[in-house]
Amino acid sequence: MAIHQFSFPTRIHFGPGAVGLLPTVLAEASCSRPLVVTDRGLASRPEAISTKERLAAGGLDAAVFAGVFGNPVKSQVIAGVEAFRQHRADSIVGLGGGAALDVAKAIALLVHHPGDLFDYEDGKPDARPIDREIPFWVSVPTTAGTGSEVGRSTVIADDATHVKKILFSPRLLAQRVLIDPELTLSLPAPVTAATGMDALTHLVEAYLARDFHPLCDGIALEGLRMVARSLPAAVAYARRIDAGERAIFDDPDHVDARGAMLVAAMMGGVAFQKGLGVTHSLAHALSTVCDLHHGLANGIVIPYAMRFNLDAVPERLGALAAAAGVPGGAPGFITWLESLRAEIGIPNTLAEVGVRPDHVDALVRVAVADGCHASNPRNVTEADFRALFHAALGAP
Amino acid sequence: MAIHQFSFPTRIHFGPGAVGLLPTVLAEASCSRPLVVTDRGLASRPEAISTKERLAAGGLDAAVFAGVFGNPVKSQVIAGVEAFRQHRADSIVGLGGGAALDVAKAIALLVHHPGDLFDYEDGKPDARPIDREIPFWVSVPTTAGTGSEVGRSTVIADDATHVKKILFSPRLLAQRVLIDPELTLSLPAPVTAATGMDALTHLVEAYLARDFHPLCDGIALEGLRMVARSLPAAVAYARRIDAGERAIFDDPDHVDARGAMLVAAMMGGVAFQKGLGVTHSLAHALSTVCDLHHGLANGIVIPYAMRFNLDAVPERLGALAAAAGVPGGAPGFITWLESLRAEIGIPNTLAEVGVRPDHVDALVRVAVADGCHASNPRNVTEADFRALFHAALGAP
Numbered sequence: 001m002a003i004h005q006f007s008f009p010t011r012i013h014f015g016p017g018a019v020g021l022l023p024t025v026l027a028e029a030s031c032s033r034p035l036v037v038t039d040r041g042l043a044s045r046p047e048a049i050s051t052k053e054r055l056a057a058g059g060l061d062a063a064v065f066a067g068v069f070g071n072p073v074k075s076q077v078i079a080g081v082e083a084f085r086q087h088r089a090d091s092i093v094g095l096g097g098g099a100a101l102d103v104a105k106a107i108a109l110l111v112h113h114p115g116d117l118f119d120y121e122d123g124k125p126d127a128r129p130i131d132r133e134i135p136f137w138v139s140v141p142t143t144a145g146t147g148s149e150v151g152r153s154t155v156i157a158d159d160a161t162h163v164k165k166i167l168f169s170p171r172l173l174a175q176r177v178l179i180d181p182e183l184t185l186s187l188p189a190p191v192t193a194a195t196g197m198d199a200l201t202h203l204v205e206a207y208l209a210r211d212f213h214p215l216c217d218g219i220a221l222e223g224l225r226m227v228a229r230s231l232p233a234a235v236a237y238a239r240r241i242d243a244g245e246r247a248i249f250d251d252p253d254h255v256d257a258r259g260a261m262l263v264a265a266m267m268g269g270v271a272f273q274k275g276l277g278v279t280h281s282l283a284h285a286l287s288t289v290c291d292l293h294h295g296l297a298n299g300i301v302i303p304y305a306m307r308f309n310l311d312a313v314p315e316r317l318g319a320l321a322a323a324a325g326v327p328g329g330a331p332g333f334i335t336w337l338e339s340l341r342a343e344i345g346i347p348n349t350l351a352e353v354g355v356r357p358d359h360v361d362a363l364v365r366v367a368v369a370d371g372c373h374a375s376n377p378r379n380v381t382e383a384d385f386r387a388l389f390h391a392a393l394g395a396p
Numbered sequence: 397m398a399i400h401q402f403s404f405p406t407r408i409h410f411g412p413g414a415v416g417l418l419p420t421v422l423a424e425a426s427c428s429r430p431l432v433v434t435d436r437g438l439a440s441r442p443e444a445i446s447t448k449e450r451l452a453a454g455g456l457d458a459a460v461f462a463g464v465f466g467n468p469v470k471s472q473v474i475a476g477v478e479a480f481r482q483h484r485a486d487s488i489v490g491l492g493g494g495a496a497l498d499v500a501k502a503i504a505l506l507v508h509h510p511g512d513l514f515d516y517e518d519g520k521p522d523a524r525p526i527d528r529e530i531p532f533w534v535s536v537p538t539t540a541g542t543g544s545e546v547g548r549s550t551v552i553a554d555d556a557t558h559v560k561k562i563l564f565s566p567r568l569l570a571q572r573v574l575i576d577p578e579l580t581l582s583l584p585a586p587v588t589a590a591t592g593m594d595a596l597t598h599l600v601e602a603y604l605a606r607d608f609h610p611l612c613d614g615i616a617l618e619g620l621r622m623v624a625r626s627l628p629a630a631v632a633y634a635r636r637i638d639a640g641e642r643a644i645f646d647d648p649d650h651v652d653a654r655g656a657m658l659v660a661a662m663m664g665g666v667a668f669q670k671g672l673g674v675t676h677s678l679a680h681a682l683s684t685v686c687d688l689h690h691g692l693a694n695g696i697v698i699p700y701a702m703r704f705n706l707d708a709v710p711e712r713l714g715a716l717a718a719a720a721g722v723p724g725g726a727p728g729f730i731t732w733l734e735s736l737r738a739e740i741g742i743p744n745t746l747a748e749v750g751v752r753p754d755h756v757d758a759l760v761r762v763a764v765a766d767g768c769h770a771s772n773p774r775n776v777t778e779a780d781f782r783a784l785f786h787a788a789l790g791a792p
Contacts (some may be wrong), residue, residue, distance in 0.1 A: 212410075214618050214659055215666065222614025263610055270611065322718065 010150065010173050010274075012058045016255055018180040019051060019140055021056020022093065025176050029136045031091035035084050037104040039096040040069040046143055047183050051095055063087035065107075068100045068343035071287075073159045074117050080107040084135075092137035093176070097195070098146030101139050105154040105172045108137045122165065122168040130169035139174035142183045144261035145195025145295050147202055147269015149177045157381035165373045166290075179266060183257035185249055189238035193344040196231040196261055197299030200340075201279050202268030203227065204302065208309060208316055209275030209375040216274035221323040228324040228340075228391060230260035235344040276376030279305040282388060290355050299346040302355065304392045310334065312378035349394025360389045406546065407572050410659060412651055414576040414590045415447060415536055419454020421572050430458045431480045432747065435492040436465040443538055443579050457657070459483035460694055461503075463497045467683075469555045470513050480531075488533035490570070492536060494542030497535050501550040501568045503531045511708040514550065518564040526565035532649040535570035538579045540630075540657035541691050543590025543598055543665015545573045560684075575662060577655035581645055585634035592627040592657055593695030596637040596736075597675050598664030599623065600698065604712055605671030606769040612670035617719040619663030624720040624736075626656035631740040671771030675701040678784060680764035686751050695742040696749065699733045700788045706730065708774035745790025756785045762780035 004260060013021055026034055034055060042048050043066030055062040065083040067076050080103055084092070094104025110117055112132045139149040148154075153168040169234040187195075207220035240248055282305060283297035308329055310317065313341045315332035326336040338348075347353055355363075364385045367373070373380045409417055422430055430451060438444050439462030451458040459481040460784070463472050476499055480488070490500025506513055508528045514727045515524045521673035535545040544550075549564040583591075603616035628651040636644055644650060678701060679693035706713065706726055722732040734744075743749055751759075769776045 052735060064482050214622060215615055215663060218614035218616070218618025218663070219611055220614070222617065267614070268610060 002198070010177060012150070012177040012179060014179040014259070015381060016180060016182050016259070018178045018346065019183060020054060021178055022051065022138065022140070023055055023060055025138055026055075026060060026091055026136070026176070027058065029034040029091065029175070031136050032173060033062055033087060033089045034060060034091040035087055035089035035107075036064045036093045036095055037080055037100055037107060038064065038066050038068065039100045040066050041098050042066070042100070042142060048095060052091070057279060062093075065238075068096065068103045071157055071164075072099050072103045072106070072155070073157045075159050076103050077106040077110060077117055078352050080104075081110045089135070091135055093140060094137060095140045095142060097141070097143040098148040101146075102154040102156065102190075104139065104198070106156050106167060108134050109154075109167060109169075109172060111135055111199070117167070118158070118165050120167050122153065122171040123164045130167070130171055134171050134333065135282070136175050138176045138178060140180070140183070141262065141265070143187065143191065143195045144184055144258070144265040147172060147199065147265050147267075147272065149179070150266055150269040152273075159186055168265065173348070176282055177317045179262050181255050181262055184258045184262060185254065186241070187238060189235050189242050190345065192238040192261075193231075193235050193346055194293050194295035194310065195265070196227065196234065196295070196344070197302070197341070198295030199261065199265035199268045199281075200224065200227045200231065201278070201298035201302050202272045203264065204306070204320060205277040205279055205372075205376075206271035206274045207320060208277055208313055208377050210377055211274050211375060213274040216271040219267045220271040221319065223271065223294045224320060224323045225325070226260045226264040226267075230257045232266070232340070232343055233257040234261050262374040264324065276372040277305070277376035278308060278373045278378075278380050280372035281367045281370035281380070282385070282392070284370045284372065285363040286350070286355065288366050289359055292353060292355070296346065296353065299341055300348070300350055301388070301392045303334055304388055306337060307336050308380075308384065308388060309376070309378050316377070323356060350389070350392045351394045354394060357393060360386060360393075363389050389391065406569050408546070408575060408662065409573070410575040410655070412576060412655070414420070414574045415579060416450060417449055418447065418534065418536070419456055419577060421534055422451075422456060422532070423454065423489055425487065425571070425679060427532050428456055429483060429485045430456060430487045431476075431483055431485035431503075432458055432460045432488050432489045432491055433476055433496055433503060434460065434462050434464065434490075436462050436498045438462070438492050438496070438538060444491060445538070445725055446491070458489075459485065464492065464499045464668050466493050466495070467553055467560075468499045468502070468551070469553045472554050473502040473506060473552055476500075479508045480507055484533070487531055489536060489777070491536045491538060492725070493537070493539040494544040496535065497544040498550040498552065499540070500533060500535065502552050502563060504530050505550070505563060505565075505568060507531055513563070514554070514561050516563050517786055518549065518562045526567055530567050532571050534572045534574060536574045536579070537661070538656065539579055539583065539587065539591045540654070540661040541594040543595065543661050543663075543668065545575070546662055548663040548669075552731065558575050573662070575658045577651050577658055580654045580658060581650065582637070585631050585638050585741065588634040588657075588687050589627075589631050589742055590691035590695060591661070592623065592630065592740065593698070593737070593742060594689070594691030595657065595661035595664045596620065596623045596627065597679075597694040597698050598668045598672070599660065600666065600702070600716060600727065601673040601675055601768075601772075602667035602670045604673055604709055604773050606773055606774055607670050607771060609670040612667040615663050617715065619660040619667065620716060620719045621658045621721070622660040622663075624722075626653045626660070628739055629653040630657050650666060650702070672768040673772035674704060674769045674774075674776050674784070675770035677763045677766035677776070678781070678788070679767045680768065681759040682744040682746070682751065684762050685758045688749060688751070689787060692742065692749065695737055696744070696746055697784070697788045699730055699737065700784055702733060704728050704776075704780065704784060705772070705774050712773070745787045746785070747790045751789060753786070756782060756789075759785050
């Protein structure tokens with residue numbers, strides 16, 4: 001039995017209207033000039049505009065940096081640091097999905113750390129230490145998926161090569177997290193489904209990951225319970241609103257389902273400090289090679305990946321079935337994943353989203369090199385990855 | 397739906413030999429002169445002696461303050477602060493059960509905070525703020541019960557009046573926690589059983605407490621799973637060792653059971669930041685009025701308390717049954733508590749430990765005034781407390 005280490009994150013405020021705490025939270029930290037870092041697409045939406053108004057009403061002088069789009073690249077971070085300096089900002093509010101929160105973290109890092117962003121790459125032999133001051137920063141997620149709001153790493157790609165670099169330090173953790181279901185009420189059904197499957201995959205893979213971490217195990221099972229109850233409801237509401245039923249927008253059951261998904265996604269982000277698994281290595285390859293949305297990729301491949309894990313961890317898959325409230329133990333859990341996927345509109349096969357057999361060689365190369373499958377409960381060989389990609393492509 | 401707040405503690409190292417990390421942990425924090433705060437009874441035992449030797453071997457100049465005994469009182473804290481100053485200490489190692497860890501926390505508080513310890517009492521209208529430096533301190537539990545090693549409060553009594561005062565601040569949390577099952581291998585069976593029931597009660601009451609806190613809920617259920625698997629085994633090993641079977645001392649299954657109980661107790665300490673319930677109010681009264689051991693009191697009364705809660709939260713009690721791996725839903729959970737209590741040698745009634753009907757008036761007064769039942773899932777009136785104490789006394 002080895003010596004294990006457990007760490008847990010930060011102060012989190014959850015509930016409808018939690019984003020209204022922003023002025024108080026910043027004032028308590030003696031901050032008056034926040035830089036709001038957000039997605040290009042989000043900047044013109046009510047969430048971002050009302051956030052800026054809230055800050056102004058709280059007597060704060062906020063500037064907005066809305067230069068985040070697509071998969072984050074280094075030039076976005078550099079532009080954000082420039083915006084921070086121009087505004088003479090003293091704090092950062094990350095408002096958005098995983099990309100905006102990752103860029104916010106990287107800006108926070110680079111404000112007081114000299115040199116190039118990638119000098120701080122995690123695991124690089126001559127990496128500079130992340131040991132200087134990080135400006136006070138608050139994360140405000142607007143999707144229920146990545147769990148990035150409670151994460152201690154950020155993934156930023158090189159502009160030219162598109163190679164992703166991981167920057168990691170407990171110091172990158174947001175000092176406060178505001179989780180507000182009202183910010184996710186307008187997410188369209190396909191985004192709700194894909195980000196929800198990302199949260200689900202974090203919870204499932206964290207629970208199955210090899211390390212001993214019962215705190216994360218308990219959080220993962222409870223988070224899965226919440227996903228099982230709330231993801232179908234959240235998608236159903238999103239579909240009705242997408243179809244024009246605006247009257248149900250603020251329905252308390254809609255707010256509850258969105259809130260539960262946000263909390264479950266946050267719990268996924270907490271739980272996966274334990275580790276992830278083969279599903280994520282498959283999904284990372286699909287994003288890199290075929291530019292597939294990460295949550296969508298997870299959602300398509302997770303039943304194939306769990307069938308691969310079935311004989312290795314039948315008891316643990318059975319506990320996941322129990323948490324999801326479905327009968328039939330481990331096989332029942334996989335059947336449930338398939339029916340959930342169908343119910344919320346995630347395709348059954350990779351072929352349906354344009355992945356082709358001639359992609360498989362490149363996919364396997366990236367998946368094998370990916371770090372996530374190291375903690376998968378069953379070893380994954382190159383041949384296993386090939387078989388998994390072919391299975392997930394679907395019948396020819 | 398209100399706005400909820402979640403916070404989580406600190407870095408924890410767990411495993412056999414984890415206490416061996418002490419020199420490294422202190423050196424990493426640039427500390428070289430720790431004060432080891434421990435129980436009077438523990439100071440002469442191998443755990444404490446080897447800890448001091450370990451620190452010396454690591455090049456650290458450690459002093460030992462072994463002035464903790466019984467329920468901690470303020471004069472112990474003042475003597476500990478004096479020991480800290482005399483040694484010119486730069487850090488604290490709390491080594492022991494809940495009492496030693498609570499005194500260690502209070503010493504850490506008083507080293508840089510002026511005035512009287514009780515000036516900082518939680519909730520006192522004119523309380524001084526806990527806002528100054530706290531010396532680096534490491535907690536090392538030697539029982540699997542209170543969860544004090546991950547707690548942010550300390551309970552210290554007035555020497556004269558024996559009135560207990562609570563001091564609370566997130567700043568009181570140990571910077572590091574070393575959880576080492578080797579330190580609990582020699583705990584006698586009755587202590588193993590009583591402290592184990594304390595851990596179990598934290599987990600159960602935290603899960604049932606009224607607040608919305610799914611992180612704590614998940615941790616509580618997973619911790620209960622570990623208690624259900626490991627407490628009977630830990631007590632069975634302790635009995636055989638108490639009876640002279642020294643050969644099984646280091647048996648890997650013994651170490652595993654002790655480790656699981658320590659982790660479950662820590663998880664109880666994390667989970668009960670959510671709240672506790674009626675069992676704890678009964679137990680606090682029994683400690684104050686009849687000087688009963690806190691874990692023993694919890695262990696005796698918890699089935700009566702859960703029967704009281706049965707109609708209020710049948711689903712939640714059913715989830716606890718499922719986590720404990722027992723059939724029969726909520727009633728099955730209460731039956732399991734009764735059989736567990738019998739199996740590990742906890743009495744069925746308060747009469748068996750010397751509580752008398754003429755204690756009840758005083759018991760009810762203290763229980764009603766206790767804060768824990770505020771978060772119980774069913775309101776508890778004075779008449780309810782009276783009925784509960786009479787039921788737990790047993791047939792006349």
